[in-house]
Amino acid sequence: MTPGARIQAAIECLDAIAGGAAAEQVLTGWARRSRFAGSKDRAAVRDHVFGVLRRWRSCAALGGGETGRALMLGALRQDDEAPESLFSGQGHAPAPLTPEELALGRPPAEGAEALDMPDWLWPRLGDDAAQTAAALRHRAGxxxxxxxxxxxxxxxxxxxxxxxxxxxxxxxxxxxxxxxxxxxxxxxxxxxxxxxxxxQDAASQAVVDRLNLRAGMRVLDLCAGGGGKTLAIAARCPEAQVFAHDIAPQRLNDLQPRAERAGAHVSVIATDKLAAAAPFDLVLCDVPCSGSGSWRRAPEGKWRLDAAALDRLRATQADILRQAMNFTTEGGTVAYATCSVLAEENSLLVQSVLSESSGWLMVDQAHWPVTQGTDGFYTAHLCRA
Incomplete structure (x- = not known):
């Protein structure tokens, strides 16, 4: 594919995403339909699409709209590339830009627009809003x-x-x-x-490093997802009994093959068996969250999230944290974690649950900002007083 043809493919994908389709599904569908595209072509189209997803607002401002053509025009302008040479109409490249398209576009407004953050989220990022938003505009390591x-x-x-x-x-x-x-x-x-x-992201590993693991203890990864932290726990303390659970059990389908490959021993617990398997010495609950700390990897989440969805997430997080407390032994520990940079999902949420839970204390908390070369993560350890 020519560079221009790659731009045209990205335009088509961005139009589908703007219409509500999921980015990964759109890119997978395009790749399946485009057997002529080699691995370098697929990688280039993906880079174009994700580059725009990370910088949607600034690209839209510079390109004068939110169509795929306008977004790619804005992205090229932002990267100091000459759009006329790529919008040539030759070799499956996009049609030449019209005088009207060339006249559109403006510098993005300072603040949320220039740093590609929804207006409603901007004040929720706190004092480090500019640095956090700027980091989220770039590819993750x-x-x-x-x-x-x-x-x-x-x-x-x-x-x-x-x-x-x-x-x-x-x-x-x-x-x-x-x-x-x-x-x-x-x-x-x-x-x-x-x-x-x-x-596995380095901050995700650091969350596990912070756990006080001991031989013989029973450890539950309550919201295990794909099981990355489960395997990290088992590798760090092979003498512990490690259990994994997820409310959507299909997410754990690959855990046992991965555990065998890693030489780790873990057990999966179904939801209906969870209460009978309790109590545990340590319960890790890496709860469903906004994913704002990993928006470099999944940038469309930044644009799909709204205040109502965040409120629903916070209610779910509080319910899971209370459940984890009920599954913990006397003297045991609950480790709450998110891959979020929002205090509402992190320290404020934990303090809210603690305020209604007698006999529990926060004994440790830490956060890893996206500005330090990792995903954004938060963790807090709660123990019975």
């Missing part, structure tokens, strides 16, 4: 967790090097690596296929 059951950091780095992948330690966690070259080769690298490393 590729982070790996070294599986301590099978390797140490040096061994993992050396193994990745043999596959043409350069990785360096990340300061957020002793087990975290950041891939700085060769990320596209990761899926077929023996270090990955043999379970020496797992894809």
């Amino acid at each position: 590729v982070h790996l967790r070294v599986n301590l059951i099978k390797a140490d950091v040096d061994w993992a780095i050396e193994s990745l090097k043999h596959s043409g992948i350069t990785a360096v330690s990340h300061p957020a966690s002793p087990t975290a690596l950041e891939v700085v070259e060769g990320a596209r080769a990761l899926r077929n690298a023996p270090a990955y296929t043999d379970g020496l490393v797992e894809l």
Whole structure:
């Protein structure tokens, strides 16, 4: 595909996303219909689409609208690329720009528009709004967790090097690596296929690092999702009994094969068996949230979220935290976590639940801002007084 043809493909995908379709589904559908597109073409189209999704408002301002053509025009202007050479109408490129299109566009207004944040969310980002929003406009790094059951950091780095992948330690966690070259080769690298490393954000690993794990303790990952933190717990403390649960059990379908690959031992508990399996010494509840800390990876969430949805999420988070408290032994710990940068889902939510829960204290909390090279994460540890 020519550079112009890639722009046209991105325009079509952006029009579908603007109409309400999910970005991943749109890109997957385009790739299946476009057998002529090679891996580099698919990667380039994806980069165009996600580049606009991270910077939707500023691209719309610069391009003079929210159609796919206007958004890509705005993105090219923002990146100091000449749009006329790509909107040529040649080789499946988009049709040439009209005089009206060329006349449209303006610099984005300072603040939420220029930094690509919805107006209603801007004040909720707090004192670091500008820095947080600016960080979320850029691509996230590729982070790996070294599986301590099978390797140490040096061994993992050396193994990745043999596959043409350069990785360096990340300061957020002793087990975290950041891939700085060769990320596209990761899926077929023996270090990955043999379970020496797992894809996991460095701050997500740091949440597990903060847990006080001990041999023999019973640990429940209550909202396990795909099981990334479950496996990290099992690798950090193989002598613990580690259990995983998710209200949507299909999310855990790949957990046992991943655990076998990693050499980890975990047990999955169905929802109807959860109460009987309690109590646990430690309950981790990485609750459903806005995902605002990971909007670099899933930027359309920034534009789909609204205040009503955030309120519903907060109600769910509070319910899950109360449930986790009920599943914990006397003297046990509940570790609450989100991948959110919003205080309403983090410290304010925890304080609200604590205010109605006698006998519980917050004994630890921490957050990892997106400005420090990780996803945005928050965690708080609650113990019975």
